[in-house]
Each structure stands twice: as structure tokens, then as C-alpha cells.
Amino acid sequence: MKNYDEIVIRYLDKQLSESELKKFESELKNNEDLKKALDSYRELSQLFSEEKKPNVRQGYYNEIVPKFRQRMEKKSNTFPSRKIGFAFAIILLAIASYFILNVNVFIPKSEELTLQSITKNISEDELGELADYVSDDSWRLLSDNSDYELLKEDDLILERIVENISDVDRFNLLNDYQINNFYSFIDDDEIENAYNEILKIRIL
């Protein structure tokens, strides 16, 4: 059977020229295969057109703008986001993304996602490459947050991460931390921002 997909789709999409349209309509009268092809696409179009006006819960559309206004209000009253959590989130996500998407390291879902689990068996050269992959801006963000209330120990470690140490050492230090440890000071907004940032900067 001849393939009529293209001509039928162009017909339904109103993309046929006048002469093509005349020819198509005339052939349609005598060509059963063409008619069948058209019917199968029409059936699908019909299904889509039925979707266009579903019944929705009364009031939903009326809630959209007031909800937006409420969120605006809330946002303007919220303390500026804690950049330190954001920076950590970015770095950890970048590292995890790098290994999962580029190196294709398999991490079972049951296994806790830790830097240890991600970076084990990684050579020094690969760590160096990874350090380049995490943007300098993210590293820098860590050092731009001296006013953030962290435990003294965390301050010390952060300082060492961002100042004058080799790429390999940076990761060795970060390896001491499990991602779960960061939950206590990274809120949902920061995690959202981190995902956004990763998508924007490097990945996918």
C-alpha cells in the first residue's frame, strides 16, 4: 500500500496548494487506501479536539491571579535566599550530574547518594577534569557567604575548599560530607534554584 501519511497530514494541516488540494480531493473519491489513511488521522484529530474544552473544577481559573498575588506578597517578605546552601547544592548537583550523565556511573537507587559513592574509583585526572566542570562561580559563591551562620568546623572546611587548595583536595574534603548532611540547611527553594542553575549552566 502506498504511503499517504505526508499528503494526508499536509491536507489536515491546510498546507496543500490549490492544485494539490484539487488533486487530493479528486483522488479521494476513488482511492480507498487514501480514504482509509485520511480516516485514521481524522480519528486522532477528533480525539484531540474533544480534549480542548474539558470540564474543570469551578473556581480554579478564578484562583490563579489571587494565588499569584499571594505568592508575590510572600516573596517580597521572605528573607533573601541563603546563598551558601544554594552553592553547595549547585556543586553537589554538578558533580552528581557529571558522573551520572557523562561517565555513566551506575548508582543503585537503594544506595544513599553520597559524594563518596559518586566519586569512588575516580582517578586524580578525572577529579581535576570534574573540578573544571563545576563552574568557578559556584566555587566562588561558597566563599562569598561569610555572614552565614555555620558551625565553626563548616566554616573552616569551606574556607579550605575555596582557597588555595588543589582540585583533588577540594573533592577529598567534600567527600567527608554526605548529601543528607546538607538537608538541614538547604531549603526547597534553594534546591529548586540549584536544579535551575545546573540546567542553565552546563547540563542536558
Added chain:
Amino acid sequence: MTVIKNDQELIEEFISGSESAFNRLANRYKEKIYWHARRMTGNHLDADEIVQQVLLVMYKKLKTFKFGSSLYTWINKITSTRSLNLIKKNKLRSFIPFSENIDKIGVTEEDIITDLESKEKLDKIHKLLKKISPKQRRVFILRNFDELTYDEISEITGNSVGTLKANYFHAFKKLKDMVKDEEL
């Protein structure tokens, strides 16, 4: 009597400080934004979130809108980009479950569709749409549901009309083949 103002008048009023002008613009386009996002993401919660994000972008960026295109095209561009970003983000999130909130992804329990028959139909269509690539899905939705011209879609996606027509063809054909396979 309520005077119906066009987009340009409302934008100008909003820029001059009228918050109610913004509300009127938001009310004018909210359903279209919701349904584009819903078809792209396939669920209510994500679509609802995208509507809020798009309104926020509109609120912040309307001052820079140049009327080079229609407001609807501009809003569609924002909605479409936000939807694609959310799809990517959910994919990234499923690879890297950074927080314990991973269970939120794809939750479809809360919905605004009231009758079962509509819901089943909608689920079937959105399940089909989800099986084609997000980029093809975007073109298909913009053309078939939002009823934009290829020139308008080109403005939104940055792709040539020829590429868009090819995308639309492949999307439509794939959808038809999937429906046919289901029937067999």
C-alpha cells in the same frame, strides 16, 4: 458598561502603575497558559506551577515588551520555555534525587478535571503526547492546540518553518502509529 481594552492599552496602564491592568492581562491569558503547560507536562501540579512562573515573568518583564510580536506569542514563548525547563528539571531530579521530595515528581492525584470521562480522555491524550520528544511535542501543541501559524511558532522556537513542518509531520505520524498499535 465594561470597556474592553486591548493588550497594548493594558500593558501601557500596567507600566504606568496600574496593578489591575496586570490582573486583567493575566485573566485574559491564564487558561491558555495553563493548557499549554498541562499538555506539555501531562499533569495538573506542574501546569499550575508553570502558570504562576509565567505570570511572574510577565509581571517582571512586561516593561521591556516591544510589541514586535503579539503578546500571545510572547507569552507562549515564555510558557513553552518554562514547560521544557520543567521537563528537563524533572528528568534531572529523577537522576539525582537531591532532596527527600523526589516522591512529588509526577504526582497527579490533585486535579481540576471534574468528570471521570473527561479525565480518562485527557489522560489518554497526555499519555500519548508524553511519548513523543518534548521538542516535537511543543511544535505539535503550538500548532494543533494553540492553533498558531508556523511563522508564529518559528518566532517562539527559533526554528525554521521547514524544520517545524517536519517536526509536526513526525509528531503526528508517531501519534497515529501509537494509537493504531494500541488498537491492535
